[in-house]
Amino acid sequence: MNQPITQPVKSGCADTEHLFNSHDGSELFYRHWAATEQITGKAKQAVVMFHRGHEHGGRMGHLVAELSLSHCDFFAWDARGLGRSAGERGHAESFGSMVQDIDCFIRHICQHHDLKPQDIVVLGQSVGAVMLTTWVHDYAPDIRAMILAAPAFKVKLYVPFARQMIALRQKISGVFTVNSYVKAHYLSHDPKRIESYNNDPLITRPIASNILLDLYQAAERCITDAHTITTPTLTLVSGSDWVVEKAPQYEFMARLGSRDKQLIELPGFFHDTLGELHREQALKEIRRFINNSFAATEDNPDLKQADKQGQGYQNFQSLKQPVTGIQRYYWDLLKQMTKLGAKFSEGYKLGQTTGFDSGSTLDYVYQNQPQGKGWLGRIIDNSYLNSIGWRGIRQRKTNLEQLINQAINQLQQNNLPIHIADIAAGQGRYILDAIEPRKTEIESLLLRDFSDINVTAGNQALQQRGFDGFSEFQQGDAFDQASVAAIEPKPTLGIVSGLYELFSDNNMIRRSLAGLAQAIKSNGYLIYTNQPWHPQQELIARVLTSHQDGQQWVMRCRSQREMDQLIEEAGFEKCGQLIDQWGIFSVSIARRK
Numbered sequence: 233m234n235q236p237i238t239q240p241v242k243s244g245c246a247d248t249e250h251l252f253n254s255h256d257g258s259e260l261f262y263r264h265w266a267a268t269e270q271i272t273g274k275a276k277q278a279v280v281m282f283h284r285g286h287e288h289g290g291r292m293g294h295l296v297a298e299l300s301l302s303h304c305d306f307f308a309w310d311a312r313g314l315g316r317s318a319g320e321r322g323h324a325e326s327f328g329s330m331v332q333d334i335d336c337f338i339r340h341i342c343q344h345h346d347l348k349p350q351d352i353v354v355l356g357q358s359v360g361a362v363m364l365t366t367w368v369h370d371y372a373p374d375i376r377a378m379i380l381a382a383p384a385f386k387v388k389l390y391v392p393f394a395r396q397m398i399a400l401r402q403k404i405s406g407v408f409t410v411n412s413y414v415k416a417h418y419l420s421h422d423p424k425r426i427e428s429y430n431n432d433p434l435i436t437r438p439i440a441s442n443i444l445l446d447l448y449q450a451a452e453r454c455i456t457d458a459h460t461i462t463t464p465t466l467t468l469v470s471g472s473d474w475v476v477e478k479a480p481q482y483e484f485m486a487r488l489g490s491r492d493k494q495l496i497e498l499p500g501f502f503h504d505t506l507g508e509l510h511r512e513q514a515l516k517e518i519r520r521f522i523n524n525s526f527a528a529t530e531d532n533p534d535l536k537q538a539d540k541q542g543q544g545y546q547n548f549q550s551l552k553q554p555v556t557g558i559q560r561y562y563w564d565l566l567k568q569m570t571k572l573g574a575k576f577s578e579g580y581k582l583g584q585t586t587g588f589d590s591g592s593t594l595d596y597v598y599q600n601q602p603q604g605k606g607w608l609g610r611i612i613d614n615s616y617l618n619s620i621g622w623r624g625i626r627q628r629k630t631n632l633e634q635l636i637n638q639a640i641n642q643l644q645q646n647n648l649p650i651h652i653a654d655i656a657a658g659q660g661r662y663i664l665d666a667i668e669p670r671k672t673e674i675e676s677l678l679l680r681d682f683s684d685i686n687v688t689a690g691n692q693a694l695q696q697r698g699f700d701g702f703s704e705f706q707q708g709d710a711f712d713q714a715s716v717a718a719i720e721p722k723p724t725l726g727i728v729s730g731l732y733e734l735f736s737d738n739n740m741i742r743r744s745l746a747g748l749a750q751a752i753k754s755n756g757y758l759i760y761t762n763q764p765w766h767p768q769q770e771l772i773a774r775v776l777t778s779h780q781d782g783q784q785w786v787m788r789c790r791s792q793r794e795m796d797q798l799i800e801e802a803g804f805e806k807c808g809q810l811i812d813q814w815g816i817f818s819v820s821i822a823r824r825k
Contacts, residue, residue, distance in 0.1 A: 247293065247306075252340040254312070254333045256325075261316040262309040262337065263289055264345065269302045277351050277526055278305040280338065284358030284504070285384070286322075286412055288315025288434050292357075295506060299519055305345065309337055311360070315434050322409060322438040327366070327446030328813030334367045335809070338375075349374045350530055353522050357381040357506055358476065359447060365484075366450045368463050370764065370815045372793035374532070377464040377492075377525035379518055381505040382473055385451040385480035387444070395448060402441045409438035418474040420502050421509040446813070453815055455480055457765050458487035459543040460791035462533050466494045466521040468514050470501035489543070492531060494521065535794040536801065539738040548736060548788035551773040563774040570775055576609035578602075579616045587779025588772070589734055591658030591686040597622045598629055598661050621768050624816035625730075628761060631810035631819040632729055633666035638808075639725050639757040639821060640673065646755065653678040653723035653751065655710040655744070656731040660690040663727065664697055671699060676721050680708035683779075711740050716747025724756040729819075733763040734778075736788040738798060745802035752824045758804050762795040762818045763787065792818055 247263045254260050267276070279301065281292045289308030296306045312333055313319035324330050338354075341347055352375045356364035361383035368378055389395060390413075401408065416429040429435060454461075465488060469481050478497075485495045496517050501508050508514070538544055555563060573580040579596055586592040602614040616622070643650050650673060654663050657679040667674060677699060681687055690705040708715055710731055726748045732741050748758060766772070766789060778785040795818075796806055804822035811818040 247296075252337065252344075254336045256329070258312055258318045260309060260312055260318065260333060260337070261289075262307055262341075263293065264341075265293075265296045265306040267303050267305045271303050274303075275351050276305060276345075276347055277303060278307060278341070278345075278347050278353070279522065280341070280352055280354050281306065281308040282334070282354065282356040282360030282364055283308065283311070283314075284360055284382075285439060286314070286436050288317075290315065290434070291428070291432070292506065295355075295515070298511070298515055299522075301519065301522060304522070305347070307341055307345075310434075311363075313440075314436050321436045322443075323407075323440040324443055326813040327363075327443055327450055328811070328815070330443075331363055331366045331370065331450075332810075334363060335371050335373070338373065339808075350376055351526075353377045353379065353525055355379040355381070355518070356383070358384045358503065362447060362451050362454070365454045365461070366815070369454050369457060369461055370792060370811050370818065371809055372791065372796055375463060376530065377466070377521065379521060380465065380467045380481075381514070382468065382470045382476060382501075382503050383451075383481055383484070384447065384476045385455060385484060386448070386477040388475060388477060395445070398441050399445055402445065407440050407442045410441055410444055412437045412439065414475055414503075418502060419504040420507050422507060422511075425504065425507045425509075450815070451480065453765060453767075455484045455487065457789075458484050459489040460764065460793070462489050462491070462531075462535070462793065464492035464525055464531060465490050466496070466517065468505050468517065469495065469497040470503055470505045470508075471497050471499040472501060473503045475503035490531075491533065492525075492528075534797070535791065536738055536797050538791070538794045539736050539788065544789060544791065547769075548786065551770060551786050552784070555774065566771070566775045573612050573616070575605075577604045577613040577616055578609070579604075579613045583776065586685070587782070587785070588776040589785055590779035591681060591683055592689075594625065594730065595659045595661050595689070597625050600626060619768070620814060621766065621772070621816065624812045624814055627812040628730070628817040628819060629662045629665070631812070631817075632662050632727075632759065632761070635759050635808070635810060635819055635821045636663065636666040636725070636727070637670075639759060640667070640670065642757065643724055644673070648724050648753070648755065649675050650725065651676045651678075651721045651723045652725045652727065653680070653719050654727040654729070655680050655708065655716055655719075655748070656728055657681050657686070657690060657705070658730070659686045660693055660705065662729065664693060664699065668697060674702065677703035678719060678723070679703070679705045680710070681705075682707065682709055711735075711744050713743040713747040713750075716744060717750035719751045722753050723751055724753050726752045726756070726758045727760075729759070729761045731761075732790070732795070733761065733787060733817075738794075741798055742802070745798060745804075749803040749824065754824055756824045757807075758799070758822045758824065760795070760799065760820055760822070762792060762820070763789055763816060764792045764795075764818060765789050765815050767814070767816070796820070 247265045251259045288310040292308045310317040361380040416426040574584045602610045604613040687707045773786040776785045806822045809820040
């Protein structure tokens, strides 16, 4: 939906009010201030603003006039559960769902307001700044630049062990609300700003406990993995902030991978950086940064050599080295516990036998039915199946099913036949689950895998589910370019899931993608997965074994931007992405150009 509701005037600038449907159909509200000037020979430029927690986009409307960027369109949304957007007040399914809202919002305004991502600068404050950072990390959008004002990487809760107590209560009794303790006079020195905060009926003081806890986790992940973010970034630190810690903001900027990164501390500023009494100090830095960002040539570093250099490569190499000292005893103990677990748990046993990254293991994880010797074995197996990595794998399966169906729908709308080929299908469970309800719409289905075990089990599954007649399961090497390119019939939907994450070498990925580019018809689709981050990367490397001759299972996490650049190089154009709430596994769809 993109119909104006009213046309009020605020801060001397006319804005129109709109709704858009996000990923789950929820209607979210936003304001648009159209540019009053157009720079000759330049594309439209825009600043998209994201408010702090508890607030709404209307409280950022004053910036449109104060920044004096008349050649820019401005946008400001109300996050779900806040302001005039849909949702229970202060609640959301997860922090990740709100980050996904950002991706939907940017795609919406690009489509409906004639914009391109590379002509957009995003500006976020406090919680909004952390949401933006997470979005840039997880989705790797091709935006011009990012501005963070007092990002809430670590909220000051003041009460000792408050975070742990919130987590414990949520585990016992479920999600509950936490009321903001912050008074308006601790946010800003501006009397008008204080008064407006106290009297604004759209301010929502409660925040759901899961969002608060997820905020911490997302912030810690983004700081740790900041080297993968290459977007030009300006961070403004409020010098006398009562609400968030300053140290994590400095740590984030020190780790940031962008070649253009600037941090400015504003002495005496409270947390509402952009609504402070002397905010012109901040606004002049923002104005300068935005103008310079649009004037500069777009900075898009080539990451396709990240398998041979950079922080991620160094981390990968360090995991391949043996540990010494007391750490060796710690990891050896966990290895022995894993072997002991295999005597009781079916999941551990299967992992020890076939490899924890094997198709057999993944098929077992997808089934998610604890098995083992007696009640103890089932308890151990249940704990194993509910590790965060396997939960992420199951969410990846759900996301795959969603994008597979989306691709089929799009092919039908374009009057193209539905020929599906998966070049590393494991035992095929995720794709068969996805298309079984509509198998009569599929003209051909080709599944391939390198493992004899998976091919045998996959053919049995095809027969049991009634896919015989138009489907086939073959043995094949997904990294053999000629073999992949020769697939017949030519697919209109190619799928490669859970494969590239297991191999560090980008040349292998290039060969595979080149084969897919030759195989997939023009305007057909490719669905691919990626692992930009994993919270158990070291544990997996030190304790678990791979299907490749029982060696260490050492993974190199690929940033989403690195993966997307490889996809683009092969001749595909990314159309959309889904990712789990922990930021571990992404599933993306791209069109063959």
